[in-house]
Every structure is written in structure tokens, then in C-alpha cells.
Amino acid sequence: METVPPPAEELAILDRELVQLDARRAQLLARRAWLLTSIRQSQPAARPAPVARPLGAPPPETSPPNVQNLLLTLGGILLTIAAIAFTLVSWGHLGIGGRSAVLGAVTVAALSAPVLLLRRGLASTAEAVAGLGLVLMALDAYALHRVALPDTGGLGYTAVASAALAGLWSAYGLSLDRLRTPLPVAVLTAQLPLVLWALTASAGAPPMEWALLATAAFDVVVALSANRAGLRGIATTGAAAAGGSALLIGASQSVTAATPLAAVAPAVLLLTAAGVALFAASRSPEAATAASVAAGLAAIAAVGGVARAGVPERWSVLGYLLCAVALSGLVRMGIPRRLQPGLISASAAVHAAAALSALPLVALTLAGPLTVLDSIWSGTQTDARGALGLDLPESVLSATPLVLLIVAATLTAASRWSPTAEGPPTGPPAAPAGTAPQAAAGTAAHRPAAAEGPTPPAGTAVAPSPEGYAAEPSATPTGRASDATGPEGVPTPEGHPGPAAGPSPSGPAAASQPAGETHPGPATPTGPASAAQPAWGPASRGPVVPGPGLRNLAAPLALGLVWAALLVVPPALDLGYAVTAALHVFLTIAALGLTVRPAWLARHAPAGPVVGLGCALAGGVSVALLSLATRPATFAVLATLAASFTAAAVATRAGRAVQAVLACAATGFATALLGAIAGAVELPPHQAAWVMLAIPAAVALLAARLRRHPVALPMELTAAAAGLLAVGLAAGDRPTLALVLALCGVIAAGTAVRAERRPAAGYLATALFVLAGWVRLYASDVASPEAYTLPVTLPALAVGVLRRRRDPEASSWTAYGPGLAATLLPSLFAAWGDEHWLRPLLLGLAALALTLTGARLRLQALLVLGGTVLALDALHELAPYVVQVVGALPRWLPPALAGLLLLAVGATYEQRLRDARRLRDSLGRMR
Incomplete structure (x- = not known):
């Protein structure tokens, strides 16, 4: 049921809607006029009509101008x-x-x-x-x-x-x-x-540096006052060249000054250059960043140079760094926004240079134990510098921890520098009061008083739109931003210019306008006129807030620098060996803590787990090498590291990749601990191999429980490296090597029980078993390996035949490959060392028969194995005669024959490629 309002109320509603429609029409007309003007201004000047040219006539090679x-x-x-x-x-x-x-x-x-x-x-x-x-x-x-x-x-x-x-x-x-x-x-x-x-x-x-600086100042004035791009470019280039030369001369004089008084004159030059650069930056938006960077570096060099001349040499870097910290603080104290990015960049550059100057000592501290590996378990190291192999003066070591800590503190402050109420306004500034459009100024003049609806009050702030024209009133009387709405509160579509197109003139100027029309007012602060505004206005003094990427990167870097600063404290203070090892272990465990509970780091340092993982790995390897100075330290450190990395791998929430790396590191430290135990009981290398096999066996059992967990495969690969180490240790004793290979095959066979590892682990187990048999035969000085291999080959071939009958699609490599290789390869090795002719002859005949059978039955394994063994056997038999023939030929003939062969291959290159492709396809079609 509809309720019809009284006539007077309905009339008032209609009048309000008509007023809003008229206001909207006026705004659209003003917008249309502005767009037409913009289009006319953007169109290029009319070009003269091209001169007619006869058909077919070539165009002129150059234009007349x-x-x-x-x-x-x-x-x-x-x-x-x-x-x-x-x-x-x-x-x-x-x-x-x-x-x-x-x-x-x-x-x-x-x-x-x-x-x-x-x-x-x-x-x-x-x-x-x-x-x-x-x-x-x-x-x-x-x-x-x-x-x-x-x-x-x-x-x-x-x-x-x-x-x-x-x-x-x-x-x-x-x-x-x-x-x-x-x-x-x-x-x-x-x-x-x-x-x-x-x-x-x-x-x-004048001195050369002052002459260059004065020339640069002249160029700055010319560049700021020039109205031609070419002239501005020349003046800007000259200012950069002259000013840069003056800065280099002043900086070199400041660095070489012996006393603070001698450093004052270069400081005055550098500060003057900084003033010139700041003046240029405040007047030129294009050069603001580059000029303010130069100004910041010049100011830091000026003040830092005076401080450097008055302090000992080891504190010189610290003096420049403190000046950079002071500059970062000044940026937060009302410096115009246009200058802030460059000054922050200058301060950041000095911080980065200071950190880089300290990083070599950090690298030497981490890699120092490598220099004393020749004195393992000697127990002669009593201090940190001797244990780390650092033969550096105290002046190089003293200030390094302080430098790193100050840089870390600055990065921490940058990471906590978030947008606040004191920051810059997020929207465009409001237009001056009194410029709000009067919606019905032209249309309500001829209406009855009862028909006049409400209009925006005079003085309502109108925010300019991104296009440069004013939008609808953007603030309510309470100061809160209002949503863009159309008539009767209907929201305007996204991207619509909004109901207002510009401030309407008021007073006498408005009376001369046609009814219902408005015209855009003067340029808003977002228009072209904004470029001429100085950088020192009140609206431009909010602090520049670092982006989220910089804030997210600053906190992890700060954590890494704090870790590095604490790492170099022992050599800087020349602490004892035990304190150094204990502190390094503690730092490694603390870095692991960043990877275990990253939830509290997510807000401030999303990359903290990665930084913690890198620090933990570097510190763990370094302290493991450092612990080799004494036996007790070795066992204590390696056991602590293995347990810590294992616990971190279990408890981490930083993702599968971090967990996998932690698990691999734990496996590596456990391997090192077992090696240290074997060395402590003075086991020979081939007997120590038994101990090392405990790692692959334990990891295989653990992986069977983990199944398809992403950590399982990296751990198994790391354990495989430990197995290779065991094989290498056993290589000096052939019987032990054969047994180690067999045990590795057992571990691989146990792994092959799992469906997800069956193909790779199965082939590996077969290869290890066969290799173990060969090594055992070689270790027993068996002259006729066929007596031991044929009893294995014949049943294997019989099983392969049965497999092929039941599954004709089965590969010949699966059916016949292991059985044939078990005999052919040991026989081939024996034939190459046999001086008689019977074994090579029999082996060649058998290989020829296998090759022909493989070609006839299209079995790839028989063809490839038989052909390879036949070729190598023939090469062994013909090699002495080939050597004699080559020795009898003239020296120029082999190169000539090689050249002819290359020419023939090159002339028939495409045909040879087709032949090779056909051969590959033929082999590929075989089973």
C-alpha cells in the first residue's frame, strides 16, 4: 500500500530533485568545456598539405628542412x-x-x-x-x-x-x-x-675548489631560471660536473687533514656546497633527489671530517656514521618532503658503507678457523685471535662491533617508522574556503522561493579530483570525509568525475554567467601550477614514510647485523678461547630461535626466519671448525649443534624449505659428530666407514616414517652424501669396501620398499650389489670372474625371460640388463688386463652374439650392452696394431685424414643428422 504525500511536501521533494539535476547539468557542461579545451590544446598544429607526387615517383631521400x-x-x-x-x-x-x-x-x-x-x-x-x-x-x-x-x-x-x-x-x-x-x-x-x-x-x-663551487652555483641559477630544455640541460650538466669536482677536492682535503683545524676549511667548502645543492633541490622537482643526495653526503663529509681528525684512527668510521645518524634524525624534524628522499638516501649510503667496512672482519671471523686446521686437537689455542687466525691490529678490531650495532639500531628505527597521523595527507589538499560551487546559483534565480532546495553552504571545502578539477564537497561539518554520492545519496560509479567540475565564480562574475552554466576555476594544487610551488610550504613538511618493502627488509637486516656485531666481540676484546666458542654456540642457537617461532616476527620482519637460518648455518659451520682445537670442545659443540638443529627442524613454523635445510644441517652435524667419535677412538679410515654408515641407516628408518613429507627427500640426499663419505673412507681396503658397498645396497633396497622411492632406490640397490660383487672378486685376486658371475647371470636371464613372457611390454633393461652386466663388465675388465687371446676372443664372440640377437629381436639392452662390449674388446685387440701403423705414417698424414673426415662430415652434415635421428628413433622403439 503506497502513501501519497501531501501536495506541499511532494512539491518540495520535486523542487529539491530539480535543483540537484540542474547542478549536475551545470557540472557536466563545465566538464565538457574543460575537455574540449584540453583536446584543442593537445592537438598538433595543422600541417601543410603534402605536395602531390606523380604515381610511381620515388620519395625524396631527404626532407627539404x-x-x-x-x-x-x-x-x-x-x-x-x-x-x-x-x-x-x-x-x-x-x-x-x-x-x-x-x-x-x-x-x-x-x-x-x-x-x-x-x-x-x-x-x-x-x-x-x-x-x-x-x-x-x-x-x-x-x-x-x-x-x-x-x-x-x-x-x-x-x-x-x-x-x-x-x-x-x-x-x-x-x-x-x-x-x-x-x-x-x-x-x-x-x-x-x-x-x-x-x-x-x-x-x-681563488682556490680551485672554490672556483669550481662558484661556477656550479652560477650553473644552478641558470638552470633554475632557464625556460628552454636545452639550456637547462647544459647548465645542469655543468653544475653537476663543477659541483662534483669541488666536492671531490673538498672531500680529499678533509680526509687527509691532520688536525681538526686543518679540516675546518674543507668542511666550510663542503657545507657551502651542501647549501647550494639544497637550494637547487628546493627549487627544482626534477633534480630534488640527486641534489639532496649530494647535499647530504657533503654535510656528512664536512662534519665527519672534522670529527675524524680529532679522534684516533680506529674511530674514524664511527665519526662519519654518527653524522649520518644525526642526518637521519634531522629528516624527521620538519625538513621539506621534497628533500627528504635524497637526504635519507645519503644517510643510507653512509650506513651501508660503514657496514661494508665492517663485513670483512665478520667474514674473517667466520672463516678464520680454516687457517688453523693443521693443529686439530692440539689444545694450543688460548685466545680468540689465535683460534680464529686473526693477525690484525687492535685499531681494526675495536670499533667494528659498535659500527654494526649503530647501523642495526638505525635499521630498527626505519623498520618501526610506520605511517601515523603526523605523516603526509593521503588525499589531495582541500581548496580554499569560499570556492565551493553553488549548485543552483544560475537556475534558482527565477524559481519561486518554495522551490529552492538546500544548497551546499558557502565555504565548504571542495577536494580537487585527480584530473585537476574540483570534486564534490569532501568533508562534513565534523571533518570526516564523505563518500562520493550522486543525487539523493546514490553513489557515483567508480571512476566517475563526481558531481562537481570546478568552483563557480561568485559575486558579480556569477551574475554575468548564463543560467545553468559554470566554468572551471583556477588550477588546483594537483594541476600544472603545483610544480611552481616551493618545497618549504607548511603542507610539504610531513615526514616521508618508508614503503612496506623497505620496512620489511630493515628489521631482518638489523637482526643479522646485531648477530654479526656480537660475533666479532671476542676478537675485538681478545677474549679467551672457551668464551669465544661458547658465545658463538649461543649466537648460533639464538639464530635458530628466529626460525622456530617466526609468528612474532611476522609483523616486523617477515624475512627474519631466512636471515636467522643463514646466520645459524654460517655460525654453526664456523664454530664447528673452531671447536676442533680441543677434543672436549669438539664433542660438546658438535653434539649441541646436532641437537639444536634437530630441535629447530622439528619445531619450526617457517615453512617446508626452512625445515628441510635445518634437517639437512642436523644430518651433517650428526655425521661430523660420528666422524669425531671415530677419530677419538683412533679407528683406521676403513673401520671408521662402519661408523659413518649409521647415518644413512638412521635416516632411511626416519624417512620410512616421514613417507611423503617434503623434508624426507633432502634428508635422504644428505644421508647419501654420508654414505659416499663411508665409501671413500673404505676405499683403501678392498674387502671392507666390498662390504660397505653391500651394506649401502641393503639400505637402498630397504628404501626401495617404499612405493615413492622404488624406481630410483631399486636401480641404486642393484648397482651397489653388483659393484660390491665386483670389488669382492677383485679383492680376492680372482683371475676368472666368470666362474662367479655366470652362476648369477644364468638364473637372472631365466627370470628375465619369464618376466618378458608374462609382460611383453617390460623393458629389456629390467629383464636382462642386470644379469648381462653382472658377467660382461667383469669379463671386459679382465680381458683388458689379460695378455692371452682366448678370453678376448670368447668375450668378443659372446658380445657379437648378443648384438645380433638384440638387433634381431629388437631388444635394446642386448644391442647396447653387446655392441659396447664388442667395440671395447675390439679396441683392446687392435690398439697395438693401430699404434704401430700410426707410428709408421708420415706426421702430416693423420691431420690430413682428420681434415678430410671433417670436410666429408661437413659436406653431408644434414644427411648425418638424419641418420643419427633415425638411429635414435630405432633405438627408442626397441624394448
């Missing part, structure tokens, strides 16, 4: 060469009056001609003639020196002449602003006067 510029350039170059030749070569043929008259007349004519040429629209010609005039002015200066001032010093006169020429060319370029050449040439010439004056080394000449 390019040809014109080329001709003018060549003409100007020729005239310049002629003028130089006249001045340098033909100067003596004229008197003083003639010389002055000729050069003066030609120079005046060359400088005056561009005025007439520009009036006629010949801009390119005017540029060429003006360039000639500039060269003639330089020749006039040279002539003046040769004729009127021959006794003047060359450098001094050149400095004065370059200054005068720069001023004259600047005035000439400013008077003829359509010429593009004079002003850049003037700026380039202005780089010389002060530098040349400094090179004269006269009494009033």
Missing part, C-alpha cells in the same frame, strides 16, 4: 674555417688599421644579419650566421691579445676574455630570443673564467 640545415651547417663551417685561417695565417699581410677594420666589419655584419633574417622568417639561416658571429667574436678576442696585449698572461687573459664573451653572448641571446645557439654557448663559455683564474695562481686568485 634537413637538406637546408645540412647546407647551412656546411656553409657556416666553411666560413668559420676561412675566418680562422685569415686570422692565424694571413694576419701579417694587413696593417693594424686593415686588420681592425676587416674583423670589426665582418663581426658586426655577422651579428647584425640575424636580425634581418629573423624578420624575414629565415630562422635556420639566422642560426648559421649567428654561429659565425660568435666564432668571429672569439677571434676578435684572440686578435686583441696578439696585437694590443701581447705581454698579458695567457691564462689570465683567457679568463677575462671568456667572461666578457659569455656576458656579450648572453646579452645577444637574450635580445634575440628566437636564436637557440648564443645562450647555450654563453653558458658553456661561462664555465671557464673562474677555473682559469684559479689556474693562474696569482695573489687574488
